[in-house]
Amino acid sequence: MNHGVDAYGIVDDTGSGGGQAYSILNAVMGSKLMLYNHATQTGLLHHKYLIVDQNNPSSDPLVLTGSHNWSTTANQKNDENTLIIHNRNIANQYYQEFVKRFTDNGGVLGLSETEEGMTTTLYPNPASDHLFISLNHALENNYQFGLFDVAGKQVMQMNLQQGNSGIISLGRLNKGIYFYQIRGEKQINSGKLIIN
Numbered sequence: 001m002n003h004g005v006d007a008y009g010i011v012d013d014t015g016s017g018g019g020q021a022y023s024i025l026n027a028v029m030g031s032k033l034m035l036y037n038h039a040t041q042t043g044l045l046h047h048k049y050l051i052v053d054q055n056n057p058s059s060d061p062l063v064l065t066g067s068h069n070w071s072t073t074a075n076q077k078n079d080e081n082t083l084i085i086h087n088r089n090i091a092n093q094y095y096q097e098f099v100k101r102f103t104d105n106g107g108v109l110g111l112s113e114t115e116e117g118m119t120t121t122l123y124p125n126p127a128s129d130h131l132f133i134s135l136n137h138a139l140e141n142n143y144q145f146g147l148f149d150v151a152g153k154q155v156m157q158m159n160l161q162q163g164n165s166g167i168i169s170l171g172r173l174n175k176g177i178y179f180y181q182i183r184g185e186k187q188i189n190s191g192k193l194i195i196n
Contacts, residue, residue, distance in 0.1 A: 012046070066080065096194065126194035130171075
């Protein structure tokens with residue numbers, strides 16, 4: 001968060017030794033860390049995973065998961081396991097599940113990418129019918145926005161201008177994971193977009 005990293009999370013129980021960890025995370029993450037709302041959701045949130053860099057295929061996306069409850073009891077008494085899976089497809093599958101839990105719980109996910117002076121903001125992410133996009137870059141004025149499916153096929157292309165916000169209609173696209181690329185003469189910025 002202090003280094004340009006976005007982190008989101010949901011916690012079901014702050015007891016069982018997890019209260020201190022929740023307090024530390026909440027102080028840094030704020031509204032990006034949510035308590036599971038039992039009034040609007042059914043059952044317990046017994047999910048135990050951490051997803052890293054799911055929207056950056058070149059940085060070794062990974063998932064930590066397993067039977068470990070991330071609690072004092074799990075650390076000190078139980079015989080638990082933790083799996084570390086280095087696979088971008090699995091990371092994306094876990095991310096889709098997380099997005100569903102987070103948004104069902106009332107959370108809002110956004111995406112803001114900064115690369116060498118280019119700031120791109122796309123929201124909401126995940127999106128449904130429309131995507132709002134804004135970009136700022138002092139070096140260039142015109143950009144190409146391209147959207148690609150997971151097979152690498154380009155499904156959308158449009159021109160953008162620096163400093164402008166725009167609305168992109170997504171109504172004709174299928175639900176799923178897409179990758180966007182914003183290309184200028186000197187800069188390229190890319191990331192992941194989920195349509196649900």
